[in-house]
Every structure is written in C-alpha cells, then in structure tokens.
Amino acid sequence: MNREQIGRLLQHHGAMMVLGVLVVVGTLGFDSFATADNAASVVVSSSFLAVVAIGMTFVIISGGIDLSVGSLFVLGGVLAAFGSQYGFAVALLLPLAVCGLAGLVQGLIIARTGLAPFIVTLAGLLGVRGLMLAISHEGATTYLVKNPAFAALGQGEIFGLTYPVYLTIILALAAMVLLQRTGFGQNVYAIGGNEQAAALMGVPVARTKVYVYLMSGLLAGLAGALNAARLSSGVTILGIGMELDVIAAVVIGGTLLTGGAGGVTGTVAGVLLLGVIQSLINQVGNLTSSLQQVVSGAFLALVVVAQRLLSKAQRIG
Amino acid sequence: MKRTEAVLEARGITKRFPGVIALDDVHLALGAGEVHALVGENGAGKSTLIKVFTGVYHPDDGDLIYDGAPTVFGTPLDAQRAGISTIYQEVNLVPMMSVARNLLLGREPRNRLGVIDTTRLYGHARAILREYGLDTDVRRPLRSLGIGAQQMVALARAVSVDAKVVIMDEPTSSLEPREVETLFGVIRRLREAGIAVIYVSHRLDELYQVCDTVTVLRDGKVAHTGPLAGLERLKLISLMLGRDLAEVKKGGLTRFNRDHARVDGAPVVEARGLTRRHVLSGVTVSVRPGEVVGLGGLLGAGRTETAKAIVGALPLDGGQVLVAGLPLPSGRTVAAIRAGVSMLPEDRKAEGIIPGLSVRDNIALAALPALARGGVVSDVRIDRVVEVFMKRLRIKAASPYQAVSELSGGNQQKVLLARWLAVRPKVLLLDEPTRGIDVGAKAEVQALVDELAEEGLGVLLISSDLEELVEGADRILVLRDGTVVGELSGDDVTEEKIMAAIAERADG
Amino acid sequence: MGKWIRDYGVYAAVLTLLVFNVLFTPHFLDVANFRTQFVQVAPIVIVSLGMALVIGTQGIDLSVGSVMALAAALTALYLGYGAAVAIGVALIGGAVAGVAGGALVAYVGIQPIVATLALLVGVRGLANVLVPQLVEFRNPDLIALGSNALFGVPLVVIIAAVLTLLVAFLVRRTTFGRQVVAIGGNRAASELSGLPVKRVLVLVYVISGLLAALAGVLATARLQASDPTSLGMFIELSAITAVVVGGTPLSGGRVRVASTVMGALLMQLLSATLIKHNLPQSWTQMVQAVIILAAVYVTRERGKR
Amino acid sequence: EAPQTAAAPTGTAGRQVVKTPDSTAGPTCTLSQFGGERFDLTSATVGFSQSEKEANPFRIAETKSIKDEAAKLGIADLKVTNAQSQFSKQITDVQQLIAQGARLLVIAPLNSDGWEPVLQQAAAKKVPIITVDRKINAKACTDYLTFIGSDFYEQGRRAADKMIEALGGKGKVAILLGAPGNNVTTERTNGFKDRVKEKAPGLTISFEQTGEFAREKGQQVTEQLIQSNPDINGIYAENDEMALGAVTALKGAGKQPGTIKIVSIDGTRSAVQAIVDGWLHSVIESNPRFGPLAFETARKFLDGEGIADKVIISDREYDQANAKDSLGEAY
Ligand SMILES: Nc1ncnc2c1ncn2[C@@H]1O[C@H](COP(=O)(O)OP(=O)(O)OP(=O)(O)O)[C@@H](O)[C@H]1O
Ligand SMILES: Nc1ncnc2c1ncn2[C@@H]1O[C@H](COP(=O)(O)OP(=O)(O)OP(=O)(O)O)[C@@H](O)[C@H]1O
Ligand SMILES: [Mg+2]
Numbered sequence A: 001m002n003r004e005q006i007g008r009l010l011q012h013h014g015a016m017m018v019l020g021v022l023v024v025v026g027t028l029g030f031d032s033f034a035t036a037d038n039a040a041s042v043v044v045s046s047s048f049l050a051v052v053a054i055g056m057t058f059v060i061i062s063g064g065i066d067l068s069v070g071s072l073f074v075l076g077g078v079l080a081a082f083g084s085q086y087g088f089a090v091a092l093l094l095p096l097a098v099c100g101l102a103g104l105v106q107g108l109i110i111a112r113t114g115l116a117p118f119i120v121t122l123a124g125l126l127g128v129r130g131l132m133l134a135i136s137h138e139g140a141t142t143y144l145v146k147n148p149a150f151a152a153l154g155q156g157e158i159f160g161l162t163y164p165v166y167l168t169i170i171l172a173l174a175a176m177v178l179l180q181r182t183g184f185g186q187n188v189y190a191i192g193g194n195e196q197a198a199a200l201m202g203v204p205v206a207r208t209k210v211y212v213y214l215m216s217g218l219l220a221g222l223a224g225a226l227n228a229a230r231l232s233s234g235v236t237i238l239g240i241g242m243e244l245d246v247i248a249a250v251v252i253g254g255t256l257l258t259g260g261a262g263g264v265t266g267t268v269a270g271v272l273l274l275g276v277i278q279s280l281i282n283q284v285g286n287l288t289s290s291l292q293q294v295v296s297g298a299f300l301a302l303v304v305v306a307q308r309l310l311s312k313a314q315r316i317g
Numbered sequence B: 001m002k003r004t005e006a007v008l009e010a011r012g013i014t015k016r017f018p019g020v021i022a023l024d025d026v027h028l029a030l031g032a033g034e035v036h037a038l039v040g041e042n043g044a045g046k047s048t049l050i051k052v053f054t055g056v057y058h059p060d061d062g063d064l065i066y067d068g069a070p071t072v073f074g075t076p077l078d079a080q081r082a083g084i085s086t087i088y089q090e091v092n093l094v095p096m097m098s099v100a101r102n103l104l105l106g107r108e109p110r111n112r113l114g115v116i117d118t119t120r121l122y123g124h125a126r127a128i129l130r131e132y133g134l135d136t137d138v139r140r141p142l143r144s145l146g147i148g149a150q151q152m153v154a155l156a157r158a159v160s161v162d163a164k165v166v167i168m169d170e171p172t173s174s175l176e177p178r179e180v181e182t183l184f185g186v187i188r189r190l191r192e193a194g195i196a197v198i199y200v201s202h203r204l205d206e207l208y209q210v211c212d213t214v215t216v217l218r219d220g221k222v223a224h225t226g227p228l229a230g231l232e233r234l235k236l237i238s239l240m241l242g243r244d245l246a247e248v249k250k251g252g253l254t255r256f257n258r259d260h261a262r263v264d265g266a267p268v269v270e271a272r273g274l275t276r277r278h279v280l281s282g283v284t285v286s287v288r289p290g291e292v293v294g295l296g297g298l299l300g301a302g303r304t305e306t307a308k309a310i311v312g313a314l315p316l317d318g319g320q321v322l323v324a325g326l327p328l329p330s331g332r333t334v335a336a337i338r339a340g341v342s343m344l345p346e347d348r349k350a351e352g353i354i355p356g357l358s359v360r361d362n363i364a365l366a367a368l369p370a371l372a373r374g375g376v377v378s379d380v381r382i383d384r385v386v387e388v389f390m391k392r393l394r395i396k397a398a399s400p401y402q403a404v405s406e407l408s409g410g411n412q413q414k415v416l417l418a419r420w421l422a423v424r425p426k427v428l429l430l431d432e433p434t435r436g437i438d439v440g441a442k443a444e445v446q447a448l449v450d451e452l453a454e455e456g457l458g459v460l461l462i463s464s465d466l467e468e469l470v471e472g473a474d475r476i477l478v479l480r481d482g483t484v485v486g487e488l489s490g491d492d493v494t495e496e497k498i499m500a501a502i503a504e505r506a507d508g
Numbered sequence C: 001m002g003k004w005i006r007d008y009g010v011y012a013a014v015l016t017l018l019v020f021n022v023l024f025t026p027h028f029l030d031v032a033n034f035r036t037q038f039v040q041v042a043p044i045v046i047v048s049l050g051m052a053l054v055i056g057t058q059g060i061d062l063s064v065g066s067v068m069a070l071a072a073a074l075t076a077l078y079l080g081y082g083a084a085v086a087i088g089v090a091l092i093g094g095a096v097a098g099v100a101g102g103a104l105v106a107y108v109g110i111q112p113i114v115a116t117l118a119l120l121v122g123v124r125g126l127a128n129v130l131v132p133q134l135v136e137f138r139n140p141d142l143i144a145l146g147s148n149a150l151f152g153v154p155l156v157v158i159i160a161a162v163l164t165l166l167v168a169f170l171v172r173r174t175t176f177g178r179q180v181v182a183i184g185g186n187r188a189a190s191e192l193s194g195l196p197v198k199r200v201l202v203l204v205y206v207i208s209g210l211l212a213a214l215a216g217v218l219a220t221a222r223l224q225a226s227d228p229t230s231l232g233m234f235i236e237l238s239a240i241t242a243v244v245v246g247g248t249p250l251s252g253g254r255v256r257v258a259s260t261v262m263g264a265l266l267m268q269l270l271s272a273t274l275i276k277h278n279l280p281q282s283w284t285q286m287v288q289a290v291i292i293l294a295a296v297y298v299t300r301e302r303g304k305r
Numbered sequence D: 001e002a003p004q005t006a007a008a009p010t011g012t013a014g015r016q017v018v019k020t021p022d023s024t025a026g027p028t029c030t031l032s033q034f035g036g037e038r039f040d041l042t043s044a045t046v047g048f049s050q051s052e053k054e055a056n057p058f059r060i061a062e063t064k065s066i067k068d069e070a071a072k073l074g075i076a077d078l079k080v081t082n083a084q085s086q087f088s089k090q091i092t093d094v095q096q097l098i099a100q101g102a103r104l105l106v107i108a109p110l111n112s113d114g115w116e117p118v119l120q121q122a123a124a125k126k127v128p129i130i131t132v133d134r135k136i137n138a139k140a141c142t143d144y145l146t147f148i149g150s151d152f153y154e155q156g157r158r159a160a161d162k163m164i165e166a167l168g169g170k171g172k173v174a175i176l177l178g179a180p181g182n183n184v185t186t187e188r189t190n191g192f193k194d195r196v197k198e199k200a201p202g203l204t205i206s207f208e209q210t211g212e213f214a215r216e217k218g219q220q221v222t223e224q225l226i227q228s229n230p231d232i233n234g235i236y237a238e239n240d241e242m243a244l245g246a247v248t249a250l251k252g253a254g255k256q257p258g259t260i261k262i263v264s265i266d267g268t269r270s271a272v273q274a275i276v277d278g279w280l281h282s283v284i285e286s287n288p289r290f291g292p293l294a295f296e297t298a299r300k301f302l303d304g305e306g307i308a309d310k311v312i313i314s315d316r317e318y319d320q321a322n323a324k325d326s327l328g329e330a331y
C-alpha cells in the first residue's frame, strides 16, 4: 500500500522531483544559476509556454492533440500588435476572438466529423500560419505595439516578475479547479478515459471536445498576445515547432497521451523543467548547437522512460 | 393490457444495418413497476432494441412512446435526463477514473462555490456502494477492481439516479451468486417503487426469479410477448429458437452428453505451484488428454489468472508449467501456443476479437505461421480452414469477409473458438466460454467441448455457471484467493459440494 | 457509394488536380513535368510506406526526417570507402534508430509519439554532430544514383516503385503483414493469440527507419550534397498526411499501400500546382490546409475516431 | 572521396572592411553618453548570442570569428548561446547571459523587432550591446551600442545591378526567396525589386517562391520553375545555398552553364567556385567575420572613443573577373 502510494506520487510528481534535482545540481554547479535574475528569466520565459501548455493539457487529457498551437501563438501576437493601434481592448480581444474561433472550428470539425485531431490540427497548423503570413504581408511587416497600456501588460513587474507570470499562476490555479472540481473537468477525463462509455454515461462528448479545443485556441492566442506585449511587437517568425515543446512539457508532466489521466501541476512542472534544462545548457556556455539537441533528445527520452518504469512499478505494487 | 399504463412503449420499431434488419416492426410495452424480460438468441436484436430506447440508435421506422407522448431521444444523455437509466452489456465506465467519480459522474455534489465537494463525493459514493454490499476504497481507479465489482458499480450508478425505467443488458454475466442476490434485491425494491425494469439475460433461471413479463425476439421480430409465470421453460426456449416444442423436448436440454469416464494417462499439461504476488499462491493444476477439468470459485478467486499463467500471459514470481513433461519458458505466449496450449479469453471485446478484421482473418490469426510458407500466407489453406470451422461451429455471418465486429456476441465467441481450434491445440483453456451467449449457441459450444474431449483434447473449463461446471467437468478444482481449496471428482462433482468447498474456507 | 468514395476518394482527388493542371497550367503535359513530380515525390513515398506500416500498428513515427538527416550524414562520412559502403552504413544507421524507437515503444511501453519525438530531436542533433555543415561530394556512383535513368525512368522513381510493390506484398501476402494489422486492431488480443507482438513492433519501426534512411540517401544523391541540417525537415508531417489522406486511419488496424502512394502524389501535385501558379506562401498554406481537410473528410473511416 | 569541408581562411584574408562611417560620420556614442563604466575586457564575462545553428558557412564563420578573436585578445570568459532559430529562445538566452553577469553582449539577432525585454534589462545594468549582421530596431546609444554589418537592402540592389548587367536590362527573372518573415528576406527582396524598377523596367519578375534559404528547397523550386516557365532568363537567389540548389536542378535538367544567369548573395566558397565553373554569374558578399571589428569597437568604446550608431561594412562582389583569384578569401 505504501509502495503503491510512493509509486503514484513519483509518477504524478516525477517532473517536480526531477526539477528539484536539477535545481540543486545547477545551484551547486554554477554560481550564476541560483540568482534572482536567472530564476526570473526562466520563470518569465516559461510563462508563455505554460499558458499554451495548460490548454494542451485539457486537449490531451480528453484524448486529443492540438498541433495548431504554435501557429495560433504567432497569429495571436501579430493580431495583438496589429490591434494595439486601435487601443488596449482591441489588442487583447482581437487575438482572443480570432484564435478562439480557430480553436472552435477545429473543435467542431473534430467533434462532428470524427476526424482524427492529429490531422485536423495539422491542417490548422498550416492554415493558421498561412493566415498570419497573409496578415503580415508574407511576414514582411512586423506590427509594433503602439499602445503603452498593452505593452505594460507584458512588461510591467511586481517583485521582479512580469505580469504574465502572475497571470499564468492564476490561470493554472483556475485550470486545476476546472479540471478537478467541475463537471466539465470530469467530462474531459471521462471522454479521454473511454469515449464510448462517457457517451453512454450521458457525457456531452461533442460539446466537451469543442470546448477543449476552443480553450486551447484561446490560451494559445492569449499567450501570443501577452508575448507580443512583452516584445512590443508582433514578431512573425515565432512558434515554429512550438507544439512539440508544448506536447513534450505536458507529457513530461505525467499526462498520458492516450488521455484520461494527468493534470495541470505536472504540466507546469514540465514546462519549468524544459526551461531549467535550457538554462543549464546556457550555464555551461560552450556546448555546440548540435550537441544541445542531442542532450535535449536524450533527456526527454530519459524522463519518459523513468516515468514509464515508475508507473509499471506502481501497477505491480 | 391497458396501453395508457405503459411508461415506455415501442410501436413498430424497425432498425436496419447494412445487410441486416436488426429490428423488424417491434412492439413492446413496459408498465410501471413491471420487470420485463427481453430474451432471444444471439443476434436477435435485444441490444439493438435497448440502444433504440436509450437514444444510441435512431429507428428507421416506428415510434417510441415515453410517458404517453411520442419521443425522440437524440442522445443517451437525453434519455438519461428523461429518466431512462441503462447498464450496458459490456461494462461501460471509465477505467482510469476513481470509483466515486464514475459512480457520480454528471451529478457530483457541489459546495457553496459551485465546485465539486470531494468530501461529500466520497461519502456519498461509499454510502451508495455499501447498499450493494461493496466495501471498497472509492478513491481508487475503477480499473483496480475486478470485473464483477465494476459491474456492480455500473449497476449502482444506473439505479441510484432517479430513473423511471432501468434497463439491464445481461447484468449478471459477470456477477457471483452473492452479488446476483443483491441485484435481485435491488430489482424487487425498484418494482415496489414503481420503477419499470427491462431485464436481458440468457440465464433462464434468473428470469423466472425476478421477471413478470417476457418478450421474445427472434431475428429482429417479436416472437412472443406475455406474462412469464405459467410459461413453460421448454416452451420459452422453443420460442427463442423458433423450433417445435416437441423437437426441443426430444433433443432435451442436456448440453453435455458425454459419460464422465475416468481418464488415464500422463497429464498433457501440468502447472506446479503457480505464484504471483497478490494474485496466485501455489496453484497446481494438471489436465490429462481427454479430460475436462473445471475451475470453480468466486470472482477474483484467480481462475482467469491461473489460465493466463498457464499460457504465459501473466508473468510469474514462482512455479512452472510443463507440457508433456517439458517445462515452458515463463511469460511467453508464443511458446505455450507452439507447445499446444491455447486460451480462449474471458473478455471478448478487449482480449479476443480484432474488430477491424474480417471473420476469416480473425479465425486464421493464431494459425497463420502454420498456414504460411516462408512467411507468405497461402489463401487456399486459409480458406480451407476457415470454411471447415465456419461450418463445424455454425458461425452465422454474411460471408467470411464480413467484419467480425458486426457479428452478434455468440457468433463472435464461436469465431474465437475457431481461432483456437485452428491451431490444433492439445489443451484448451476456456475462460467463461458461454458467457453472454444464447441457449442455442451455448448448447452448441458445450457439445463441442464434449466432442473435443472425446477426440483427446484436454480442456480446462472456467465458468461461473455452476450447472455448466458440474455437467461439463470430469474433475473440479475450487479456487479461493489464488489458492486451490478443494478438489472434487467422480460423484463429488455437484453444485452443493462446490458451494461447500468455497464456503468452508470462507468461514474458516 | 459512400464506401467507394472512402476507398477511392484520394484517386478522385488526384484526378481532379490533374484535370485542373492540364487545363490551367502551361507545359503540364510535358514528359519532363511528370518526371519532375515523380522524382520529387519519391523520397516522400518511400518514407510514407514505412509510416503506413507504423500507423497500421496504431503507432506514429515522428523521427523519419531526422533519420533521413542521419543517413545523409553517414553517407558523407563514409563516402571515402565507396558509395556502396556509405549507403550500407547509412541504412544501418536508419535501422539502429528504428531499433531504438521500436524498443522504446515495444519493450519499455512508451507511447510512439513521445518515443519518436525524443528521437526526432536527438537524431537530428547527432546527424549534425557527425556532419556539422553541408558537404558537397563528387562521387560518380552516388550522383548517378540520384540522376540516372533506366529506359527514361529515373532510378529514384524505380526504387520507390519497387519498394511500393514490396511493401504491398508484405502487407497483403505475408504473416508479418497480417500481424501488423492485427496488432494495430487489438494489441491485447494479438498477444493472447500468440503473435510475437514486441518483435513485430520493433521490426515495423526498423522498416520505417530503413526506408527513411534510404529516402535520405536518395535525396542526398539527388542534391549532390549531404545536408543534415535541413534535409527531411517536417517530412514526417507530409508522410503522415499522405497516409491519412490515403484513408489509413490513425487509430491503426489497417494499412493501405496504394492509397498511401496516391496520398503522397496528391500532396506533391498540390504543392507543385501552387508553386507553378506562383501563389504566395500564405495562400499556399491555407489552400493546403483546406485540401487536407477535404481529402481526409471524404476518406474518413465512418464511426471510428 | 573525402568530404570537402570549407575551412575558414586563416590570417587576414577576407577580413571585414568598414565602409561607413567614414571619417566625417555623423552622431557618435561615447562611454559617458551611454552611461556605463569602464572595465577590462579580458577579465570580464562576455556573452555572444548566435541566432541559428552553426550549420551553414555563414553562421560557422561568424561564430568562429567571434570565438577566435576573443581567444586572441585573451578574453577568458566568453559565453556562447545558440537560439536554434527560435526567437523566444534567443530572448531568454540573452537574458540569461545578462543574469550570468555578462558585461558586454555581442548579438547576432534572429529578428530585428521584439527586443524590448532584453533592451530594458541591459539598459538597467548598463550592458553595452553590439549587434552583428542584423539590426535591432531600437535607439542606438540608449538601447544598444551599435550595429556592425552589411546593408541587406543594398545587397539586394547590387544583386539587381548584376542581374541587369547579365541580362542586358531585359528578360524574365525568378526570385528564390529566403525564409518568410525573415528581415533579411524582406530587405534583399525589396532592394532587388526597387532597383529593377528604377533601372531596368524591361526586366520582369515573373516568379517568386520561397526556398527557405536551403539548398534542397532551392533545387525543388527551381525544378518546378524551369519546367513551367521555360522562358526564364535569370534567377536571383537570396542566398548561396538556394543558388547552388538551383544549379543542381539546372544540371539535372541538362542545361548548360550560363544559359540561365544566376545571381546570389553571401560569398561562400562553393558559390565562388560555381562562378569559376560558369554556373553562377555573380555573388554579392555578405561577410560574416565580425570578431575583429566587434571587439575593436568594444575596445574603442571602453577607451572612451566615440562609436558611430552603425558600422556598415563594405561587401565585395565576386564575378567571372575575380572569382578565381578570390577563392581563398571566400568563406
Ligand atoms: N453496428 C452494427 N452494424 C451492423 N450490424 C449490426 C450492428 N449492431 C448490431 N448488428 C446486427 O444486428 C443484429 C442484432 O444484434 P444485437 O446486438 O442487437 O443482438 P443481441 O440480441 O443483443 O445478441 P447478444 O445476445 O449476442 O448480445 C445482429 O445480426 C448484428 O449482427
Ligand atoms: N480488491 C482488490 N484488490 C486487489 N486486487 C483485486 C481486487 N479485486 C480484484 N482484484 C484483482 O482482480 C482479479 C479478479 O479477476 P477476475 O475477476 O478475472 O478473477 P477470476 O477468478 O478469474 O474470476 P472470473 O473468471 O469469474 O472473472 C483478482 O485476481 C485480483 O488480482
Ligand atoms: Mg446483446
């Protein structure tokens, strides 16, 4: 019984523990690692990925996947910057509206036609990036954030951390409550665990799926908008391959890609883990770029293998 | 019969699938407080009718009258909201979610903030399950429970909503006798509360214990409907099978005809001291050629695990399996099958059929290496084998190329049997071979088991149906908590003795 | 009718595009044009064949692009020993990557998408460590492999065609092919039926790795340079699209070889059409998105996820 | 056959030459204006943030030049990061370099816009930033120190001049664009088009598709191009890799060298060799050897000298006339 609890703990909070270990290693190994500045840079840069990953967590728990988030992220940024010339509200709402709509459409297609989320959101990845390129004249135009209030949303600080960090924390907490303590959250788990059974138990499967992709789209757009506020511009070269980072973070956080299990805490830990690994690589300061990739790949494999072995141990125990 | 009293009524329901008419002008009226048996052969259309009642399927023709008004349920959710609650044939819950969350999904208790109140959620769940004699940790994932316990959870879930109609599609197929008793208690309470129940089962005894009325479906049509009391058992069977009463009487109900002669010779398979933590501790079983050995015991006693251990599908902590005196490498199904040990799994859907493949490919699957030359399959040989077995087992399919998932449960079971017979095993481990199949098919399967034993095959028969066990087996081992607690042979093979063997130990 | 569209929808789509091009694209009917399209699609077809097998087992292989890069790197490194040796080593590299992916999936039990995602990152890095930048070569044998033709048909195309036939044979006529489909349909049942599930799984990823490596060698031969940095970037998405557009469901249990090739051709023709009509990148991507959705929609497996 | 890896030339061959500022240049920036304090370069932490993988000749030569020069000057603590073409990562990289105590930052930016967070942080700590090869859209001397690099727009114009020269001012030209959204792509395209418009209206640009700066993509697009537009006279490739891909495509289609005039930008060894072989018409250089100039600028700045707001280097051009002799200087 005790063993089982430990096993479960390790699987659910494995990312957190590896994170702890890495932080200790970094602190002991590098003088400049455990500084407030460095920690702040990791946390701040992770917050955008985290917002997207929260949406992805819902999608993956529901048994789906969303490959379009990278494109939605960059589109959100471009739209926010574009919209900022018309004021704060437009800057914030325009990306939310468009990215939310994109998520909604993908969700509707997935829920109504039964097409595989992988392929639908792959089309989304292409289509949304195309839209972004169209808006920015094939990427040639970078809109600048003209509205100081909106820029402050991404750059303002409290205690050395920018607003988006706090917003991310709030969103993560809200997502936790949503997932664990509401009917919607239960429905997400249920359809990811056994879609057919969920339908027979009266879960509104289609509607839940639509909401999940809508949410993912909204959060990706929001993250993009916040990032544009932070950068003061709608950079057009962002987000390529971001979906893979996000998925990796969610999986490292212990959410099963088959759906039905996982959570937001793990995801946040997974995102931070990726950030800390990157920071450690930067601390070393002279790994060639190719070697960095080998290290990242090996690390990802290591974490999932360890997790897998732990969860096996748990099942036996 | 006063139509106005009906809570739920089917009027001329017709439902077609490509190639079959699953329901053909079906009429059925269900009154408040009535327990209505729905019976018929495999593929007669019972599950389909239920799915029409609950909004899973939409009828091609005919009307559904609920509470006196024509109704169309768009989704199962609609039906559930309207008060029709269902337990489906296969356990349909979410394995990774906790027991409590499964039980109360969609109606979790909320606190003042409108979010789920976990304390009350668990308390509530515990209280409900206690009524059903289930005392488990409701926070554990559902999948950690045995299949019977899972079925009880499904049952509790269905009944504990405020339903006007409760539909049960073979609820007892994975319940142990004590649980069946609990279930009947629940049904009687429902009847007293004026709730209507539709009860589907292939176990005729049960029908007579709890049901008031019966509707017999045959090939999608209503063959009979009326009160159950006074309807002779053999008459009911003849209605289901569509054969003359006289003919049925002549053939008798004897499923097993073989004399339980003493079988001699060296065991063809011998399992010694099979041990696996928490599951099996030192189970020893042997089967001789031509012998049918029964495994009895309650749910969770470790019968399935014993069989799985023998074919190498369950890694062992200790023990050994010998086939014809030679030890099998542990944990390797391939080796066991090559040595002549095959197992028909209990969970047809999860471990048996490959739904996307045709009947033909499903039958040939395990025997492929033997039906191929140098890794290249021979269609001629496959066709021959498939033809032989489809005929011999009387598999009802449009063609060998029909997808196996479109067959009814009983025919799927026969396909699986064919898969195993095609590898020419020396020993066949049958885990609940007649679960969920109709009397006709059941008799055929049982006759087949006899026939196979006659031909010298060793059979290990696992069944929760004591009658089947007693009539089929030459020798019976009774398991409890992963250990053999008794062995019965010869005249000792009776239902009472088995019960006693189980109980003796349980009390002690 | 519905079934016909499902099974042959992708053929109809290819036909439609052909007709469009014949009508509206100058010089489309030239032999040289078809040659160009076939030559360009050959590596994608080869990769898609492996991908179709992997998807048949309910898996996915994201590492194919990186394996192509690894093969390119190894080819460059060992070209000093002759083209044959270099190709051999490249194929071995692909097989080893396949073993790694397959072992993670089959023996450790990691989900295919995650296991091969780790490989996607790591193997490309490895390829770059081996050959940090583009390397040109003048080995006549390798160049011949990329540019010569037999009876007017480029070698690359012939190789892709032969491999297609081989994989089709594998799927339809061999025990292995049946086992792939059975495992994808119901893994637990396959295990109890005594299929060598783990071995088959590993083998499937090895085949995918081998095919990807071969595609990498061919692309390298054609480019007359080894470019591990950008070779095969995002080809996994093209391959998956080709497979799915061809009507193989991502949920496994089915492998459709001819349709997969058609799927690859469809995507190739589409991109060629968009390039030839000089559409800006933004339009190209949006049109591709719509066509992918439409194609997948008509070939979808009804009632399945 | 051994792989032919182009080793960066040794010595001073191919060294960057400053074009502007000339001696009478405009506004300058001094240490006191900038507001920092003097420090010793050799003992300070210096950060270099590279934008893309060191996988193409340009990036390899660039990083090598910075590292070599730092070693030569005895800078003990040079920290190098690589953003792997991910802009968000580059921002974080630089922030972490600052957090690690870098006193001087040399940045090869992936993008010109979006540097707000880094600039704020660097300004707060008075860390001078020298951006190389690409500009940052911000205020020199306040937000960053200066920019050293080529004028991409000008490169595009010069490429146009070469193309006009090659085709005699008329004919049909195709453009192989760089990666979409990239500033370099935009400027090299605009420079080329503007110049063509003003100087050779007879030259039509009938095709423009992205080759994403990669050789294979350049090859594939060119294969489609020469098939559907057989009347094309010239190809302007926005970097050498795509040009070389185009060459492979032309060879594969059985074309003779020189029948289609190709002009490209960068000046890699292989491209210059291709001029010698007759496949390329000319190449405008974009010199990546920023090390000496960057550190010299830093030294001057720390010594109190005024630094111009931008240091534009003079890019050579290679053509039939000088290609053979200049091979040693190409990177
Ligand atoms: N989805 C489907 N597609 C095609 N045919 C179907 C489908 N579902 C059921 N059928 C067919 O409809 C008929 C009735 O099936 P149904 O499942 O209702 O039988 P049943 O009476 O419940 O049998 P069992 O006792 O085996 O559960 C069978 O012939 C079956 O093959
Ligand atoms: N409360 C429990 N705690 C731990 N494990 C349990 C518990 N209940 C059931 N199990 C596991 O589930 C198994 C029950 O499986 P199963 O019901 O298949 O047993 P069985 O004897 O084969 O009965 P049957 O064949 O009738 O289903 C047990 O062997 C045990 O390993
Ligand atoms: Mg049924």
Ligand SMILES: [Mg+2]
Binding pocket: B303, B304, B305, B346, B431
């Ligand atoms: Mg069992």
